[in-house]
Amino acid sequence: MQAINIGILGLGTVGSGVIKLIKDHQKKISGITGRQLVIKRAVVHNPDKKRNVDLSGITVTTDINDLINDPDIQIVVEVMGTVEIAKDYIERLLRAGKHIITANKDLIAIHGSQLAELADKNHCDLFYEASVAGGIPILRTIVSSFAADRIIEVKGIVNGTTNYILTQMSQNNVSFNEALKSAQKLGFAEADPTNDVAGIDAAYKMIILTQFAFGMNVTLTDIKTTGIQKIELADIKQAEELGYKIKLLGIAKLIDKRISVSVGPVLIPASQPLAAVQNENNAVLVTGAAVGETMFYGPGAGELPTANSVLSDIIAVTKDIVMKTTGSRFNEFSQEGKTASKENVFYPYYISLKVKDRPGQMLKITRIMSEINASFHLIIQTELDEENARVVMTTHQVSESQLDAILNGISKLKEISVIAAYKILPGQQ
Ligand SMILES: NC(=O)C1=CN([C@@H]2O[C@H](COP(=O)(O)OP(=O)(O)OC[C@H]3O[C@@H](n4cnc5c(N)ncnc54)[C@H](OP(=O)(O)O)[C@@H]3O)[C@@H](O)[C@H]2O)C=CC1
Numbered sequence: 001m002q003a004i005n006i007g008i009l010g011l012g013t014v015g016s017g018v019i020k021l022i023k024d025h026q027k028k029i030s031g032i033t034g035r036q037l038v039i040k041r042a043v044v045h046n047p048d049k050k051r052n053v054d055l056s057g058i059t060v061t062t063d064i065n066d067l068i069n070d071p072d073i074q075i076v077v078e079v080m081g082t083v084e085i086a087k088d089y090i091e092r093l094l095r096a097g098k099h100i101i102t103a104n105k106d107l108i109a110i111h112g113s114q115l116a117e118l119a120d121k122n123h124c125d126l127f128y129e130a131s132v133a134g135g136i137p138i139l140r141t142i143v144s145s146f147a148a149d150r151i152i153e154v155k156g157i158v159n160g161t162t163n164y165i166l167t168q169m170s171q172n173n174v175s176f177n178e179a180l181k182s183a184q185k186l187g188f189a190e191a192d193p194t195n196d197v198a199g200i201d202a203a204y205k206m207i208i209l210t211q212f213a214f215g216m217n218v219t220l221t222d223i224k225t226t227g228i229q230k231i232e233l234a235d236i237k238q239a240e241e242l243g244y245k246i247k248l249l250g251i252a253k254l255i256d257k258r259i260s261v262s263v264g265p266v267l268i269p270a271s272q273p274l275a276a277v278q279n280e281n282n283a284v285l286v287t288g289a290a291v292g293e294t295m296f297y298g299p300g301a302g303e304l305p306t307a308n309s310v311l312s313d314i315i316a317v318t319k320d321i322v323m324k325t326t327g328s329r330f331n332e333f334s335q336e337g338k339t340a341s342k343e344n345v346f347y348p349y350y351i352s353l354k355v356k357d358r359p360g361q362m363l364k365i366t367r368i369m370s371e372i373n374a375s376f377h378l379i380i381q382t383e384l385d386e387e388n389a390r391v392v393m394t395t396h397q398v399s400e401s402q403l404d405a406i407l408n409g410i411s412k413l414k415e416i417s418v419i420a421a422y423k424i425l426p427g428q429q
C-alpha cells in the first residue's frame with residue numbers, strides 16, 4: 001500500500017495523542033483512505049525530553065528545515081502552539097507545497113484568512129477542526145450540515161479549562177488555583193494558561209465559529225471578553241440558589257443583520273442542557289432558521305479527543321490527495337458584516353455588589369437605574385460583616401450601553417464596589 005508521509009510540529013499533549021491514534025487505528029484508516037499513514041519526522045523544542053509515546057521510526061529534530069526540505073513529506077500537523085513562530089513555519093511549509101493541519105486557534109483566529117490565501121495559491125489544504133471545542137466535530141458540521149441553512153446564533157462552552165475549574169469550584173469546593181493546577185496536569189490548559197482563564201482562548205474560538213457560521217470576520221477588539229479569574233464561590237453558590245449555573249459562555253448572534261459576539265461568565269438556567277456540561281466537556285448550540293436549535297456535546301480538550309479531530313483532518317487531506325482535489329478552502333462562506341451596537345444587545349443581568357454603610361445606599365442605586373429606565377427583578381442582601389453587606393440584584397432586560405451606565409454610576413459611589421456583572425441566559429430555571 002502506498003504511504004502518506006507526515007511531519008509533526010510538537011510532541012506534547014496533542015502531538016502524542018496523534019501518534020498513538022495513528023498507531024492504534026492504522027488498519028481502519030488504511031481501509032478508508034487506501035493509504036498507510038507514516039509519521040516520518042517531528043520537530044520539538046527539546047529533543048532529549050523523555051516522552052510517554054513510542055517514537056520508533058520517527059526522526060526527532062529541532063530544525064523546521066528538515067521538514068520543509070523533505071520531498072517525501074506531504075502533510076504537516078502543527079500542534080506546538082505560539083502565533084508568530086507557527087505562522088512563519090506554516091507559511092514556509094505551504095510555499096514548499098505541504099498540506100497543513102493545525103489545532104492552533106490563536107494562529108487561525110489572528111492570521112487564518114492570510115494563511116488560507118497562501119494555501120490557495122499553493123494548491124494546499126489547510127484544515128483546523130481541532131482548533132474549536134477539541135473533540136467535537138463542529139467546524140466540518142457547520143460547513144457541510146448547515147450549508148443550506150441560515151444560522152442565527154452560535155453559543156457554547158468552548159473552553160475546557162475554565163469549565164473544569166468552575167465545575168471543581170462548584171461541586172467539590174476546590175479553590176480556583178488548585179483546580180487550575182489539575183487542569184494543567186491533565187493537559188487541558190494552554191502552556192501559558194492566561195488566555196484560558198481570561199476568556200481569550202474562548203474568544204479566539206468564537207472568532208473562528210463566527211467565520212464558519214456567519215461568514216463574517218471579527219477580531220478580538222470586537223468581542224467583549226471577561227474571564228473567570230474574579231469569580232467568587234459566593235456568587236457561584238448564590239446563582240445556584242436562584243436556579244442557575246455559572247459557565248464561561250461564548251455567544252455569537254445576528255441582531256438586525258449585524259453580528260454581536262461576547263465571551264464571559266453567564267448565568268444559565270439549571271434546566272438548560274448547557275448547565276449540565278461538566279469539567280473539560282464543551283457544548284456548542286447552533287440555531288438555524290430552518291433546523292431550529294441543535295446541540296453538539298463532547299470533550300473540549302485533552303490528548304485523545306483533540307487528536308481524533310486532528311486525525312479527521314488528516315483523513316480529509318489524504319482523501320483529497322488520492323482524489324487529486326486538494327486546495328479547496330475549509331470554509332468557503334464569506335460575506336460583509338458589521339458589528340451590532342451596544343444599544344441593540346439586550347440581556348437581563350446578575351450584579352453582585354459589596355456595600356458599606358447600608359442605609360441609604362440602595363436608594364442611590366435605584367436612582368441610577370431609574371435615570372436610564374432600567375429596573376430590578378430582585379434584590380438579595382446578605383451580611384458580610386458588621387460594616388459590609390453583599391447585595392445581589394438581577395435586572396430586567398437592559399442593553400449593553402445601559403449596563404455600562406449602571407456600572408459607571410455605581411463606580412462613582414464610595415461605599416459600593418462591583419464584584420460581578422454577568423449576563424443571565426433567558427429560559428426556565
Ligand atoms: N491540549 C489540548 O487539549 C488542546 C490543545 N490545542 C492546541 O494544540 C496545540 C498544542 O497543544 P498541547 O499539545 O497541549 O501543547 P504542549 O505544550 O503539550 O506541547 C507543545 C509541543 O510543541 C513543542 N514546541 C513548542 N514550541 C516550540 C517551538 N518553538 N519549536 C519547536 N517545538 C515547539 C514542544 O516541544 P517540547 O516537548 O520539546 O517542549 C511540545 O512538544 C496548541 O496550539 C493548543 O492550543 C487545541 C485543542 C485542545
Ligand SMILES: N[C@@H](CC=O)C(=O)O
Nearest residue numbers: 159160161188190301
Ligand atoms: N486550553 C484549551 C484547549 C483546547 O482548546 C481548553 O481548555 O479548551
